[in-house]
Amino acid sequence: MNSAARTAPWPTGTATAIGSMPGTDPVEAARIVLGELPDLPHLPELPARGLGADLIGRAAGLLVSMPFESVPSGYRLTARPGADFRRAVDLRHRDLDGLDQALQEVGHRPPLLKVQVAGPWTLAAGLELPRGHRVLTDQGALRDLTESLLEGLREHLGELRSRTGSDLVVQFDEPTLPAVLRGGLPTPSGYGTVPAVPEPDAIRLLRGVVEATREATGTPVFVHCCARRPPVRLLADAGADVVSLDAASLDGADTAFWDELGETWDRGTRLALGLVPGTPPTGPLGLRAAAAPALALADRLGFARPRLADLLVPATACGLAGATGDWARTALTLVRDLGRAFVEPPESWAG
Numbered sequence: 001m002n003s004a005a006r007t008a009p010w011p012t013g014t015a016t017a018i019g020s021m022p023g024t025d026p027v028e029a030a031r032i033v034l035g036e037l038p039d040l041p042h043l044p045e046l047p048a049r050g051l052g053a054d055l056i057g058r059a060a061g062l063l064v065s066m067p068f069e070s071v072p073s074g075y076r077l078t079a080r081p082g083a084d085f086r087r088a089v090d091l092r093h094r095d096l097d098g099l100d101q102a103l104q105e106v107g108h109r110p111p112l113l114k115v116q117v118a119g120p121w122t123l124a125a126g127l128e129l130p131r132g133h134r135v136l137t138d139q140g141a142l143r144d145l146t147e148s149l150l151e152g153l154r155e156h157l158g159e160l161r162s163r164t165g166s167d168l169v170v171q172f173d174e175p176t177l178p179a180v181l182r183g184g185l186p187t188p189s190g191y192g193t194v195p196a197v198p199e200p201d202a203i204r205l206l207r208g209v210v211e212a213t214r215e216a217t218g219t220p221v222f223v224h225c226c227a228r229r230p231p232v233r234l235l236a237d238a239g240a241d242v243v244s245l246d247a248a249s250l251d252g253a254d255t256a257f258w259d260e261l262g263e264t265w266d267r268g269t270r271l272a273l274g275l276v277p278g279t280p281p282t283g284p285l286g287l288r289a290a291a292a293p294a295l296a297l298a299d300r301l302g303f304a305r306p307r308l309a310d311l312l313v314p315a316t317a318c319g320l321a322g323a324t325g326d327w328a329r330t331a332l333t334l335v336r337d338l339g340r341a342f343v344e345p346p347e348s349w350a351g
Contacts, residue, residue, distance in 0.1 A: 008270065009167065009219055010112055012309050014039040015339035016272065018224060018244070019116035019171065020319030022328050024049050026098025034106050036332035039339075040169070040313075042114040043099060043160070047321045052088030055173060056126035059118035061088025062152030066145065068127065073188045076128040077135070092156070100163055109165045112219070117153060119172035119223065120146045120209050121180050121202060125194075132188050136180065136197065146205060150212050157216060170213050171222035171244065174235075177202065178227040181234075199234055206238035214241070222272060226318045229253075232260040236269045244272035246317045247293035262301045265311060273297070274317030276335045280327040288348060291338055309342040 008014075016037055021029040021044040029044035047054045052061055056075055060068045067081035068088075075084075103109060118126070124136035124145055135141050157168050179185050183196030210221045220241030225231065230245045243264060249257075265271065275290050294312060298305045314335050320328045 009169075010040050010313075013339040013343035015314045015335045016040040016114055017042060017316040017332055017335065018226075018274070018278075018319045019043075019114075019173070020045040020047055020321035022046075022048065022321055022323050022325055026095045027101050030099045030102035031105065032329050032332065034102055034110065036329065036336055038110065038336075040112050040114055041110050042116065042171075043095060045116060045319070045321075046091075046095070047319075049091060051084060053091050055118050055175075056123060057088050058092065059123045059149065060127060061085065061092055062117065062156055063145070063148045064151045064155070066148045071128065073132075074126060074128065076132070077130055077141075079130070096159065096163060103164065111166060112169055113160065113164055113166040114169045114171055114222070115157065115160060116171045116173055116224075117149075117156075119174035119177070120149060120205055121197070122174050122176040123149060125176045125180055125185055128188055134185065134188065134194055137194060142205070146209060150209060153213065154216050167219055168217050169219045169222065170217060171224055172206075172209065172213075174206075174223055174225045175227060177225055177234075178229065178231060181231060199231075203234055203238045206235075210239040214239075220270075224272070226274070229257060232257070232264050236264045236267060240269065242270045242272050242313060244274070244313075244315060246274040248274075248317065250293055250297065258300060261297070265301065270311055270313060272313040272315045274315050275338055276314075276316045276331045278316055278318045278320050278331070279322050280324065285334065287334070287337055287341055288346070290334055291341065294338075294342070305345060306342075309339075312342070314338040314342065 019042055024046055029046060033041045033044050051070055060075055067078055067085040068075045069078045069082055070084045124142050125134055127135045129135055129141055135145050160168060180197050181202060183193055185194040187194060214221050222242040222244050223235045223240035224244035226246050228249055232243055235243045273294055294308055295305055298308055316331050316335055
């Protein structure tokens with residue numbers, strides 16, 4: 001294992017969550033996140049509010065000079081901003097106001113705050129051009145979209161920084177990337193599929209976004225993919241400082257996938273491993289059971305379990321939008337306790 005792993009700005013044993021929360025109240029969601037995840041809280045996302053609050057709508061609401069509208073197949077770029085675009089912008093401002101209020105109640109500002117946004121490939125797959133094709137099918141439009149996303153993200157980060165005084169960590173969500181790579185996306189009409197994007201092209205675009213974001217924040221960049229087999233090596237090649245994935249992806253994984261994980265860790269890239277499910281499990285979930293995939297990962301890759309505290313960020317498996325309010329709070333508490341247990345493992349965790 002590379003001893004020169006990149007230094008993280010968060011304390012050893014820090015935990016976090018992916019981003020979404022249940023309900024529609026940004027103040028309450030922020031209260032819960034700030035209370036349960038003190039070292040690396042995140043700006044909560046509330047997709048239950050509907051149009052403009054989902055993954056694609058939130059990111060599209062950041063775009064500069066590229067307004068969108070809602071269509072039956074999803075979201076489509078349009079010439080002038082209308083009600084749909086204004087709604088997405090308004091929801092984002094409500095999120096910031098809710099965070100402000102929760103921070104005032106807490107009485108202190110977190111040193112770090114994580115912000116989530118759809119990555120360029122997922123956004124380009126989820127947005128249509130005015131003529132109905134996905135943005136990723138047009139190289140010029142893809143370039144314009146990426147530049148607009150980065151410009152809007154920088155403005156968003158600037159506003160957050162001025163409101164909170166916190167250093168900001170960005171997480172790009174790329175759930176659609178595996179389908180982009182294998183040519184598995186249907187066309188908006190449903191009568192065909194979008195050609196696969198070659199891996200070098202996918203890496204090149206994502207690397208540019210990651211590097212520009214790291215330059216803007218001065219902090220590590222997360223890239224999250226909750227697919228069954230996330231492209232871990234590709235995300236590391238694109239410069240992600242932290243590759244975020246669901247621990248369920250380890251179930252039945254082949255040797256090639258384990259090799260990707262080992263290589264990624266060896267090059268100094270951390271993993272954020274989703275150890276706590278996004279919806280209530282069928283039975284009680286204790287600390288040891290939740291930690292089991294991480295302990296198995298350490299054993300499989302051949303390093304001492306205490307190193308998990310340095311190399312891994314425990315997280316929720318995916319977003320908590322589908323959870324009950326009680327489970328959302330329980331899940332965040334459990335993931336926080338996992339981070340602390342990795343620092344001081346119980347005797348029962350001994351190799």
